[in-house]
Amino acid sequence: MNTPKKRNFKIEAFKHRVEVDPKYAEKTWKVLEHAIHEIYNHNASGLSFEELYRNAYNMVLHKFGDKLYSGLIATMTLHLKEISKSIEAAQGGLFLEELNRKWGEHNKALQMIRDILMYMDRTYVSNNNKTPVHELGLSLWREHIIHSENIRSRLLNMLLEQIYRERTGEVIDRGLMRNITKMLSDLGPSVYQEDFEKPFLEVSASFYSGESQQFIECCSCGEYLKKAERWLNEEMERVTHYLDPKSEPKITSVVEREMIANHMQRLVHMENSGLVDMLVNDRYEDLGRMYSLFRRVPDGLSTIRDVMTSHLREKGKQLVTDPERLRDPVDFVQHLLDEKDKYDKIIGSSFNNDKTFLNALTSSFEYFINLNGRAPEFISLYVDDKFRRGLRGVSEEDVEAVLDKVMTLFRYLQEKDVFEKYYKQHLAKRLLYGKTVSDDAERSLIVKLKTECGYQFTSKLEGMFTDLKTSQDTMQGFSAGQGPEAAGEGPAIVVQVLTTGSWPMQPSAACNLPAELLPVCERFRAYYLGTHTGRRLSWQTNMGTADLRVAFARNQRHELNVSTHQMCILMLFNSADRLGYREIEQATEIPAADLRRCLQSLACVKGKNVLRKEPMSKDVGDDDAFFVNDAFASKYYKVKIGTVAAQKDSEPEKQETRQRVEEDRKPQIEAAIVRIMKSRRVLDHNNVVAEVTRQLQSRFLPNPVVIKKRIESLIEREFLERDKADRKLYRYLA
Amino acid sequence: MPRTSRRTGSAAVNSPAASDIFRSATNRAISKELERIDVLFHSYSDSSSGVIGPEGIESLCSDVGVEHTDIRMLMLAWKLRAERQGYFTLEEWRGGLKALRSDSIGKLKKALTELEKEVRSPENFSDFYSYAFRYCLTEDKQRSIDIESTCELLDLILGPIYRPQIGKLTEFLKGQSDYKVINMDQWMGFLRFCKEINFPSVDNYDPALAWPLILDNFVEWMQQQQHGR
Numbered sequence: 001m002n003t004p005k006k007r008n009f010k011i012e013a014f015k016h017r018v019e020v021d022p023k024y025a026e027k028t029w030k031v032l033e034h035a036i037h038e039i040y041n042h043n044a045s046g047l048s049f050e051e052l053y054r055n056a057y058n059m060v061l062h063k064f065g066d067k068l069y070s071g072l073i074a075t076m077t078l079h080l081k082e083i084s085k086s087i088e089a090a091q092g093g094l095f096l097e098e099l100n101r102k103w104g105e106h107n108k109a110l111q112m113i114r115d116i117l118m119y120m121d122r123t124y125v126s127n128n129n130k131t132p133v134h135e136l137g138l139s140l141w142r143e144h145i146i147h148s149e150n151i152r153s154r155l156l157n158m159l160l161e162q163i164y165r166e167r168t169g170e171v172i173d174r175g176l177m178r179n180i181t182k183m184l185s186d187l188g189p190s191v192y193q194e195d196f197e198k199p200f201l202e203v204s205a206s207f208y209s210g211e212s213q214q215f216i217e218c219c220s221c222g223e224y225l226k227k228a229e230r231w232l233n234e235e236m237e238r239v240t241h242y243l244d245p246k247s248e249p250k251i252t253s254v255v256e257r258e259m260i261a262n263h264m265q266r267l268v269h270m271e272n273s274g275l276v277d278m279l280v281n282d283r284y285e286d287l288g289r290m291y292s293l294f295r296r297v298p299d300g301l302s303t304i305r306d307v308m309t310s311h312l313r314e315k316g317k318q319l320v321t322d323p324e325r326l327r328d329p330v331d332f333v334q335h336l337l338d339e340k341d342k343y344d345k346i347i348g349s350s351f352n353n354d355k356t357f358l359n360a361l362t363s364s365f366e367y368f369i370n371l372n373g374r375a376p377e378f379i380s381l382y383v384d385d386k387f388r389r390g391l392r393g394v395s396e397e398d399v400e401a402v403l404d405k406v407m408t409l410f411r412y413l414q415e416k417d418v419f420e421k422y423y424k425q426h427l428a429k430r431l432l433y434g435k436t437v438s439d440d441a442e443r444s445l446i447v448k449l450k451t452e453c454g455y456q457f458t459s460k461l462e463g464m465f466t467d468l469k470t471s472q473d474t475m476q477g478f479s480a481g482q483g484p485e486a487a488g489e490g491p492a493i494v495v496q497v498l499t500t501g502s503w504p505m506q507p508s509a510a511c512n513l514p515a516e517l518l519p520v521c522e523r524f525r526a527y528y529l530g531t532h533t534g535r536r537l538s539w540q541t542n543m544g545t546a547d548l549r550v551a552f553a554r555n556q557r558h559e560l561n562v563s564t565h566q567m568c569i570l571m572l573f574n575s576a577d578r579l580g581y582r583e584i585e586q587a588t589e590i591p592a593a594d595l596r597r598c599l600q601s602l603a604c605v606k607g608k609n610v611l612r613k614e615p616m617s618k619d620v621g622d623d624d625a626f627f628v629n630d631a632f633a634s635k636y637y638k639v640k641i642g643t644v645a646a647q648k649d650s651e652p653e654k655q656e657t658r659q660r661v662e663e664d665r666k667p668q669i670e671a672a673i674v675r676i677m678k679s680r681r682v683l684d685h686n687n688v689v690a691e692v693t694r695q696l697q698s699r700f701l702p703n704p705v706v707i708k709k710r711i712e713s714l715i716e717r718e719f720l721e722r723d724k725a726d727r728k729l730y731r732y733l734a
Numbered sequence: 735m736p737r738t739s740r741r742t743g744s745a746a747v748n749s750p751a752a753s754d755i756f757r758s759a760t761n762r763a764i765s766k767e768l769e770r771i772d773v774l775f776h777s778y779s780d781s782s783s784g785v786i787g788p789e790g791i792e793s794l795c796s797d798v799g800v801e802h803t804d805i806r807m808l809m810l811a812w813k814l815r816a817e818r819q820g821y822f823t824l825e826e827w828r829g830g831l832k833a834l835r836s837d838s839i840g841k842l843k844k845a846l847t848e849l850e851k852e853v854r855s856p857e858n859f860s861d862f863y864s865y866a867f868r869y870c871l872t873e874d875k876q877r878s879i880d881i882e883s884t885c886e887l888l889d890l891i892l893g894p895i896y897r898p899q900i901g902k903l904t905e906f907l908k909g910q911s912d913y914k915v916i917n918m919d920q921w922m923g924f925l926r927f928c929k930e931i932n933f934p935s936v937d938n939y940d941p942a943l944a945w946p947l948i949l950d951n952f953v954e955w956m957q958q959q960q961h962g963r
Contacts, residue, residue, distance in 0.1 A: 685944035708947045715919045716877060722919070727926065728943050 065124035316368030
């Protein structure tokens, strides 16, 4: 703790008494003050920068900084007060110009003064925490000019008036405006904001509020949006020309709020021109404008989306429930596809392919397509029509395009298994009657279905194709094995051997085939069973077709293409001229419903009535009698006799299909439940239902009640039990 | 048969006196008692089949002084753990009557009153309730009971306790056509429903829970009726 004694060395300053004139400070200041006056009076050319700098330097050095600084303030204030008077005196429009000019001069003067007083700025100002000269000049300007009573409000009003005039179409001096706003920002962001921007935004808000009110009363939605867009662009342009860039988001948000957000609902719902009208009339440009404007405001896009969705759902619902439409399934599906195309295009070209809009589109379609329980059937019928006729002569790419569209509709379906059922039926008919336009297209769709739903979904469909291919080979083998004597005599047959289970038809009782056919049928049976052991053949006479050569009276020869049943009926007339309905029924043993249809198509269709019926009427009665129509005439040699049949499923058939579908679902649901419970062991009811739904939704949407029933059935069969304590839980019983 | 394992020995059995001094005397008393129980059995049993058959039960009923459809007979069957409706085997008889400490008709008569209390106790009731259902499954592999019998059984067992519920439930069951028979799961559901659900408001019924569907339908029917009013 002992500090050694220190010897203080001190270098004495050179003792040289400097004479300081007591009046020195006063005199030097006078010089500088004079110089400042001169600068403000534009007489700076006569001043010596070097001398003035030295004077100021000396003053600071001799501790007269205070005097210098306060003198500067006083002098500048004096000048600014004069300036303020001259600005105030400026009349009308000259006011801004005068202000601008004076501002320019003040800046120049400030520059020079700062240069002279540079030393003070560096030492005195920073040591004493004073405001540097330049900033001081600005703040004095702010205080004495901008915030002076007579100028402040006048300035603001002038600026706002200029902008108002520009908004109403007049041309204003944008350069001047830019200088003034630049001045305000130079004086500090708060000055720009408080003295200009804030009132500017308020005035703009009320301007646009008024304008929007006025326009919305008299304009259509489209026109209004055009105006809004133009205004928005104008404001943005204004910012780039003469406002601070930071103002852009603020002013655009004012326009957005006043022009769009406040009127959004009204615009969207505007009668005869709102969103719905635009959608209906495909007004892509207006829609695009609405999208780009609305996306700027909160909830804007969701407003559009909601209205679009509800319109789409409403329209879709009408479409799928309109009984008129249900008459023509092809037309029905075509309408759906057109609707889909239309909205795809709108979203693509006007809504920027917005994901959320596409999702809304999908969910809307899913919603209304499934409102109609027959949609799966209709889509299959549409495909059927395309494959039978529609795709003839269409290029491969176009075929693919059609199929892809069908697939999108298919994806919307909840009951994909119902579609599968119908598709199988329709495909079977196409294949068996050789009605399909293109095998490649058929296969292509099956590949698509396979990709979408997995192997299981299409395996039977593929099995059908395989059967036909095998049948061709079998027939080749069969006819090769026949002696030439057999080939020449009697009728020829083509047999398609179908695997039971792959094809959707129910086994039905065969009708009595004409005696002429029996030998060849027998030969085929013998051949087939000879080549394959352990198989059973049964004839599906309700499925085939036949070509008959017929000679009518007056030597009219025709080849008739008829169904197997019709062939059986016609062959009866080889040995009889007149046959009653009952006789025919007895001889052929064709089921009554089919028989009536066959007879109807043979006797009641104009131009194809190869039979004549007594009495002449549309329907076939039990006591009707039939004759060969000798007067039959047709300009074609080959005549195809169709079968009178509703192409759509008839009512009982429909219910039967429905029931089959329901039955098929039961084991699938049970399998899913067991699968889930096996892995989870214990699970609560809601989760079981959710999980089952999730697992099955690629095929159909199981009804929770049905799931519950299946669970109960599984409980009864002791695959599951209820938890003793927690009633929500099921337990898996191994 | 349902897999639910049967609970055994839920009845309270008085343990024999532990003291050595009394053991032999007690043993003698017990064998006497067993003898009398056997005698009682043979007085009702059919000599050819060696079990108490329907006729035997009927005469037992008249001796004890209850109708054969009386719930107390069902309770006795439960106590005996009788397997087959309308029949008591010697084994069942011995076990049951021993537990009831009855070796004469007079004692049995008294015991039946006690038995009713025992059955109504919460720990035994649900066992008894499920037993009643199984007891009615007379056919081999039979799993369910027709609606008519179900209603009678409900009325018999739950009727005295849950009169309003059972009234509505049987009305519903007889009126609907979706179900022709009732299985064990649904049967157990009815008891749980009566125990847990406010009635007639059914406001604490949550169809999202794992209730059997038939009860969902019942509640829906109830609500429709209430709204209809």
